[in-house]
Amino acid sequence: MSTDAFVHPDEIRSMFSSAMSDMYRSEVPQYGTLMELVYEINQNKLEANPKLADSLEYNGELERIDLERHGAIRLGKPEELFNMRRLFAVMGMHPVGYYDLSVAGVPVHSTAFRPIDEEALKRNPFRVFTSLLRLELIEDEDLRHQAESILAKRNIFTADATKLIYLAEKNGGLTRIQAEQFVAEALETFRWHSDATVTLETYQKLHDAHRLIADVVCFKGPHINHLTPRTLDIDAVQQDMPKRGITPKAIVEGPPARSCPILLRQTSFKALEERVNFIGDRRDETLGTHTARFGEIEQRGIALTAEGRKLYDTLLAATRHAVQINAGGSNARDYETELADRFRAFPDDYETLRVEKLAFFRYSPTKAGLSAAKKGDLDPATPVNELVDQGYLRADPIIYEDFLPVSAAGIFQSNLGSDEQKNYSEQSNQDVFEQCLGAPVSDELALYAGLEHASLADALKTLGVRKN
Ligand code: OOG
Ligand code: NI
Known part of the structure; x- marks a missing residue:
């Protein structure tokens, strides 16, 4: 078969990302509201700031802004991560970066599947932050075995998705009909299922060990837990969210507001409480609930060199050491003031960032x-x-296309029910992660x-x- 007959992976990614956005909009109505808010604020920002609009246009980013989003999933076992890599490869998305979230008290390690080359990023930068649960961090041995045996029984991919991944690998691509079918089948893996695979009692035991463990282990698949549009003014969106009935988390994660945005700033709003049917329930009897899904926005800035990143990490660590956000988030303003003060040490004009080799x-x-x-x-x-x-x-x-482990941990924590920051440390394990993935992650x-x-x-x- 000639390769002309194949749909380009970038196009399959666009089809998938738009199907995912439609699905999420219908499952989580607040996502639609957020999209509208972000769209309006982006338009205002571009109108008020023609220099920004020109620079985005010159760099081929203007067109991608409204397409732009990332999502996140959490996987339970190595084989799921291995096959997820194969599934994303069909859409031109490859694992970049290793994120150890155990350093912030979250029992997962992660990578981001994303397009790598410039052209592919311009066409559609859709990416998925993908975490693998570290079951070894469950201390209770019986519970760990129980979680393992529940996960052993599930297959998160449909038979047709598996077949189409295999065909894409074997033939080097998918035809139009196959690509459409692939998108529909792949979507099934990311769908929310209100039927749990366990009893309420098991759910509760796993939940007590860690809410995240229950979220990963008790369901048929890795429901997409958020989709995040890119905003050009995160502070404006954060401020306007409550006017549209959305309550954001206490602080914006990442660097403070600056004239030359660096890396990534993110904020999210709380998970929805969803009704779940547990095994053994009679439909009209006690149903349980589960909070899994949330909304998030992000603002992206310039990618930092190793030197720049070191400075960022140092200033952030100093801020977090000086002010730790409490569970209710009532000292959020103190944190923001501290962050802004500390980051005065980070040059805020592009020429200095360039000459001092702090950014790309x-x-x-x-x-x-x-x-x-x-x-x-x-x-x-x-x-x-x-x-x-x-x-x-x-x-x-050059725009930063990746994630930040400390920020990601903050997003996890907030949506697991608290804004409290934790700073304890565990062993990072990139080798094990890459073995499960079946490939190295790009640096x-x-x-x-x-x-x-x-x-x-x-x-x-x-x-x-x-x-x-
Ligand atoms: C992922 C949280 C991390 C981000 O944007 O940093 C994340 C999760 O909660 O599964 O999405
Ligand atoms: Ni996210």
Whole structure:
């Protein structure tokens, strides 16, 4: 079969992400409200800030803003993670990064499945934060065995999804009809099921060990637990959420508001309480409830180098050491003030971030640069910083496409019922995670560095300047 007959993985990802958004909108109505709010605020922001609109357009990001979202799932056993990698690969999504959330008291470790190359990211940056439960962190041995045996019985993929993954691997792609069927079948894995696979008593025992364990173990599959649109002004959305009947968590996770946004800022609203039928229940008798699903928004900024990330981690750790948010979140303002104060040590203009090599940039020749090169006015030995100063080379921020472990833990905690921050530490276990996954995860810093280098090499070549 010729490869022309195959649907491009980027297109399958777009089909899937839009089907997922429709499904979530019908399952969680507040998600629809949030989408509207984010859309309005993005429009206002773009109108009020033409420079931002230009820069997004120049970097091919303007079109993707409204498509943009991430989701999250939690898996129970290694084989699920292994097959989830295969399923996402059909849509051009690959594991990037390793996140150890046990450092913040959440018994999972995670990766993000996402498109990797620039073109694919521009077409549709949909990503899924995927966690694997660490059953070894359940202390009670009987309960651990019980959880294992419940999970051993389930298969989270439909027979047709499994068959289509196999066909995509074997043939190198899916035809239009197969791709449509694949999207419909894959969606089944992420759907919410109100029928639990256990009795209320078992649910409660697992819930007492950790709410997250009950969420993963007691259901047929890894229901998508949130879908997150990208906003251009997270503080405005956070502030307007209550006006639309949505109560956000106490603080925005990540760095403070800045003129040059870095990394990722996120906030979420509480999980819905859902009715669940437990095994052994008569339909009209005692039904239980479970809180699993929530809403979240994110604002993305520039990706940081290892150096920049070190500074970010240090300033964040110092803030969290100085002010720990309590369970009710009543000292949230103290935390925000502390965060803003500490982050004054982080330069807040792009030129300093670039010259001090704290963040990653995409280089391209300007019109003036191109015409100088054409006239032969450019010394092939001109240093990069001089080319930028002369206006011959431009540097645009490379957007951070990944997640932050401390923020992710905060989102988990908040939706497990508390805003309390915990800072205890456990052993991270990337090797075990990669064994379960059946592949190594990509190193996100190497990906950003690769993009920066490639753009610079191209730009210098076009300008006829030697690499320096
Ligand atoms: C995932 C929480 C992490 C994020 O955006 O950092 C996350 C979960 O609750 O399963 O989605
Ligand atoms: Ni999220």
